[in-house]
Amino acid sequence: MVTTPTENNRVLLASRPEGEPTAENFRIETAAVPEPADGEVLLRTVYLSLDPYMRGRMSAAKSYAAPVEVGAVMEGGTVAEVVESRSPDLEPGDLVLSHLGWQEYGVQPARHVRRLDPARAPISTAVGALGMPGFTAYAGLLQIGRPQPGETVVVAAATGPVGSMVGQIAKVKGARAVGIAGGPQKVAFLQELGFDVALDHRSPTFREDLKAAVPDGIDVYFENVGGHVWDAVLPRLNTYARVPVCGLIAHYNATEAPEGPNRVPQLMQAILTKSLTVRGFIQNEFVKEHYRGFQEEVSAWIREGRVAYKEDVVKGLENAPEAFFGLLRGENFGKLLVQVGPDPTR
Amino acid sequence: MVTTPTENNRVLLASRPEGEPTAENFRIETAAVPEPADGEVLLRTVYLSLDPYMRGRMSAAKSYAAPVEVGAVMEGGTVAEVVESRSPDLEPGDLVLSHLGWQEYGVQPARHVRRLDPARAPISTAVGALGMPGFTAYAGLLQIGRPQPGETVVVAAATGPVGSMVGQIAKVKGARAVGIAGGPQKVAFLQELGFDVALDHRSPTFREDLKAAVPDGIDVYFENVGGHVWDAVLPRLNTYARVPVCGLIAHYNATEAPEGPNRVPQLMQAILTKSLTVRGFIQNEFVKEHYRGFQEEVSAWIREGRVAYKEDVVKGLENAPEAFFGLLRGENFGKLLVQVGPDPTR
Numbered sequence: 001m002v003t004t005p006t007e008n009n010r011v012l013l014a015s016r017p018e019g020e021p022t023a024e025n026f027r028i029e030t031a032a033v034p035e036p037a038d039g040e041v042l043l044r045t046v047y048l049s050l051d052p053y054m055r056g057r058m059s060a061a062k063s064y065a066a067p068v069e070v071g072a073v074m075e076g077g078t079v080a081e082v083v084e085s086r087s088p089d090l091e092p093g094d095l096v097l098s099h100l101g102w103q104e105y106g107v108q109p110a111r112h113v114r115r116l117d118p119a120r121a122p123i124s125t126a127v128g129a130l131g132m133p134g135f136t137a138y139a140g141l142l143q144i145g146r147p148q149p150g151e152t153v154v155v156a157a158a159t160g161p162v163g164s165m166v167g168q169i170a171k172v173k174g175a176r177a178v179g180i181a182g183g184p185q186k187v188a189f190l191q192e193l194g195f196d197v198a199l200d201h202r203s204p205t206f207r208e209d210l211k212a213a214v215p216d217g218i219d220v221y222f223e224n225v226g227g228h229v230w231d232a233v234l235p236r237l238n239t240y241a242r243v244p245v246c247g248l249i250a251h252y253n254a255t256e257a258p259e260g261p262n263r264v265p266q267l268m269q270a271i272l273t274k275s276l277t278v279r280g281f282i283q284n285e286f287v288k289e290h291y292r293g294f295q296e297e298v299s300a301w302i303r304e305g306r307v308a309y310k311e312d313v314v315k316g317l318e319n320a321p322e323a324f325f326g327l328l329r330g331e332n333f334g335k336l337l338v339q340v341g342p343d344p345t346r
Numbered sequence: 347m348v349t350t351p352t353e354n355n356r357v358l359l360a361s362r363p364e365g366e367p368t369a370e371n372f373r374i375e376t377a378a379v380p381e382p383a384d385g386e387v388l389l390r391t392v393y394l395s396l397d398p399y400m401r402g403r404m405s406a407a408k409s410y411a412a413p414v415e416v417g418a419v420m421e422g423g424t425v426a427e428v429v430e431s432r433s434p435d436l437e438p439g440d441l442v443l444s445h446l447g448w449q450e451y452g453v454q455p456a457r458h459v460r461r462l463d464p465a466r467a468p469i470s471t472a473v474g475a476l477g478m479p480g481f482t483a484y485a486g487l488l489q490i491g492r493p494q495p496g497e498t499v500v501v502a503a504a505t506g507p508v509g510s511m512v513g514q515i516a517k518v519k520g521a522r523a524v525g526i527a528g529g530p531q532k533v534a535f536l537q538e539l540g541f542d543v544a545l546d547h548r549s550p551t552f553r554e555d556l557k558a559a560v561p562d563g564i565d566v567y568f569e570n571v572g573g574h575v576w577d578a579v580l581p582r583l584n585t586y587a588r589v590p591v592c593g594l595i596a597h598y599n600a601t602e603a604p605e606g607p608n609r610v611p612q613l614m615q616a617i618l619t620k621s622l623t624v625r626g627f628i629q630n631e632f633v634k635e636h637y638r639g640f641q642e643e644v645s646a647w648i649r650e651g652r653v654a655y656k657e658d659v660v661k662g663l664e665n666a667p668e669a670f671f672g673l674l675r676g677e678n679f680g681k682l683l684v685q686v687g688p689d690p691t692r
Contacts, residue, residue, distance in 0.1 A: 056619075062619075063619045064585070064619050064620075064621070223614070226611060226614055227611075230610075230614070239410070245614060245617050245618050246618070247618065248611065248614055248615060248618055251611045251614075251615065254611065256607070257606070257607035257608060257609055257611060257612055258606075258607060258608045258611065259606050259607060259608060260603070260604075260605050260606010260607050260608050261602070261603035261604060261605060261606050261608065262603060262604045262605060262606050262607065262608050262609050262610075263603055263608050263609075263610050264576075264608075264609050264610055264613055265572060265573075265594065265597040265600065265603060265604065266603055267610055267613065268569070268572055268576070268591060268594055268597075269594060269597065270626075271591050271624055271625070271626040272591050272592070272593070272594055272626040273402075273408075273409045273410050273626070274410070274626060275410070275625075275626045275627050275628060275631065276624075276625070276626050277623065277624075277625045277626075278617055278622075278623075278624040278625070279617070279621075279622070279623045279624070279625075280616075280617040280618040280619070280620060280621045280622050280623075281621050282621060285621065
């Protein structure tokens with residue numbers, strides 16, 4: 001039963017971070033619950049998705065999306081419940097994928113949300129395995145990486161919602177999957193997920209471990225990390241290797257370029273002599289053509305047990321900033337969600 | 347009338363260069379003229395093509411092709427005349443595209459050479475506008491760069507055999523062509539060729555000049571140079587820009603990585619946030635599918651006056667090393683050829 005709420009707790013961007021964000025960059029405040037206009041719905045946040053791209057939105061630097069304004073609610077994808085509807089398409093109690101940001105309640109035009117079927121998959125997957133992170137993996141791997149049977153696919157942050165999906169889809173497509181993660185617990189989980197080899201990038205022998213793990217070289221490196229992993233991967237890439245680039249979490253908090261020498265010439269030389277394809281992308285680019293196929297294929301693979309996913313659920317909106325800092329440090333283990341309010345399906 | 351030769355002057359790789367190659371890295375010697383076996387032809391070099399890739403062949407470092415051995419004849423594409431034939435497919439006096447390297451005479455299997463029709467185009471174009479450099483431009487621009495009408499294409503070393511073709515084909519395809527070259531004489535020539543804008547990369551205001559020349563940003567940057575041109579281009583690339591990489595002549599003589607900071611993170615960040623495609627290639631990759639179309643299209647464009655080419659002909663094999671050093675310094679003006687012996691068509 002849905003009651004009429006009066007207070008809306010929300011997390012605002014208080015200031016832009018220099019380097020690693022801190023608690024001072026956020027401010028929690030209580031506002032009035034907004035009222036839906038014609039065609040709109042009032043939504044209650046159940047799950048807020050925390051994702052690395054949000055670090056970019058905190059900065060004023062030009063990127064593929066506009067930054068969050070200082071004083072505005074932090075952006076973010078949400079799974080929410082309809083509290084009040086002024087649209088014939090939705091009614092109270094409906095569960096929807098929405099983009100409310102870091103707050104308990106929000107209003108959106110009904111046509112901007114998508115109704116979820118809890119019978120089809122747990123609703124939290126709408127922001128994970130069956131949502132933006134899963135689609136990032138699916139589209140980047142299949143449209144840019146194009147792994148062929150028997151080829152070797154390497155991915156870092158491999159227990160995360162993107163990386164874990166990349167490795168598992170690579171296996172579905174008959175490729176060898178090598179996953180890289182931080183720490184023995186995550187490495188063990190990659191083995192459970194069916195990765196052929198799981199490596200710990202914190203190991204002092206990481207470079208040698210990677211070399212030994214890819215005796216036939218690397219055909220696809222799905223780049224979502226950057227830093228020393230990319231440095232170790234580059235010499236192992238095969239001729240015609242493909243490198244979809246969807247994230248560079250190792251660099252998001254950097255305040256200046258790292259010490260020299262400048263290795264851009266070396267990177268360009270590798271691109272030239274090995275006929276590499278290095279291709280940045282944002283999943284939006286592929287939505288129109290491939291989103292429906294993604295939903296059908298991946299939900300089937302989940303049902304068939306060919307693809308598994310792991311969630312890391314933090315309770316309470318007030319804990320979102322801390323959880324986000326941990327995400328940037330690689331401390332989450334699986335898809336990071338903030339449970340903002342009760343999940344009516346559980 | 348073809349006489350039987352007895353002496354064969356040739357240029358050997360005497361030692362591997364450290365940095366910029368010097369005369370000491372080459373040795374000129376006189377050897378006996380080889381005899382063709384069954385199925386082979388004895389050829390006399392008319393034109394030897396000098397190309398930047400040869401710098402790579404002088405080094406032992408791993409690349410897309412094996413290095414020239416120390417003590418072996420320097421590699422290179424040639425236009426040659428058949429002196430003696432032991433193949434039913436060729437006869438004395440025939441002119442062929444061949445790969446004799448830096449020498450006056452050589453033997454090749456008849457099936458490894460391609461007969462040229464002097465009535466169709468000047469034979470020297472077989473190693474230039476209608477040869478490997480022209481095809482590099484054609485395949486890289488059209489298969490990777492894919493310029494659309496109204497888009498902006500930028501190319502450096504734009505008076506060279508690759509760059510000049512890139513700009514002219516971009517114009518044929520309805521794109522805007524911005525050419526970059528070194529010095530006012532070359533800039534003037536680019537204007538003659540029909541480039542929309544021609545820039546001098548030696549100008550102290552080069553960065554600003556480039557910015558002003560591309561008010562709508564850059565959609566295709568055909569990379570054959572590297573160095574400070576690439577640094578200036580990167581911030582001007584548009585979302586979804588394509589960067590075919592076929593050469594990095596600015597770095598070929600480098601003995602160590604340039605001073606820091608390390609700008610690899612910055613480059614990867616640009617690739618990510620602008621959804622760039624950076625793609626290395628060697629023209630061989632496209633030969634099977636596109637070489638015939640290239641020959642037909644480009645020779646038609648030349649006949650129609652839509653595409654022009656410029657040759658820089660140095661006489662005498664003994665001058666090949668000096669000419670090659672000048673090529674690496676950007677001193678040639680047009681496609682660099684060594685005329686090793688008389689051209690029977692002139």
